[in-house]
Amino acid sequence: MERITQTRRPLIGRNIERLCKEKNIRYIDVIAKLNVMGIDYVTTGVFSKVIHGHNNPSVEMLVALTKIFDCDYNEFFKE
Numbered sequence: 001m002e003r004i005t006q007t008r009r010p011l012i013g014r015n016i017e018r019l020c021k022e023k024n025i026r027y028i029d030v031i032a033k034l035n036v037m038g039i040d041y042v043t044t045g046v047f048s049k050v051i052h053g054h055n056n057p058s059v060e061m062l063v064a065l066t067k068i069f070d071c072d073y074n075e076f077f078k079e
Contacts, residue, residue, distance in 0.1 A: 010053025012062075015076045017051055019069045027051075030068055037064045 020027060025049055034042045039061055049055030057065075066073060 010051070011079070012057060012076045013051040013053050015078055016057075016065065019065075019071065023069055025068070029066060029067070033068050034061065034064050037067070039064050 019025075020030060024031075028044065031042055031044060031047050032070075039058075042061065049060075050057045062073065062076060065076070069075065069076060
């Protein structure tokens with residue numbers, strides 16, 4: 001499974017957080033949808049680490065998130 005590296009600045013995590021606020025979707029609901037979509041390794045702890053940049057999201061997770069947020073990949077890399 002490939003990973004996207006966030007380095008020291010959690011750009012992807014901040015954008016996931018932004019999308020949750022814009023779409024009014026709670027983290028727990030995103031996690032539940034990821035699990036339904038077959039990305040069953042995502043727990044609240046793993047998701048929190050992605051948001052804060054301590055864990056890198058898999059490409060598989062990003063693909064699923066584009067469907068959940070109804071957006072394209074560029075949304076995760078906005079400055």
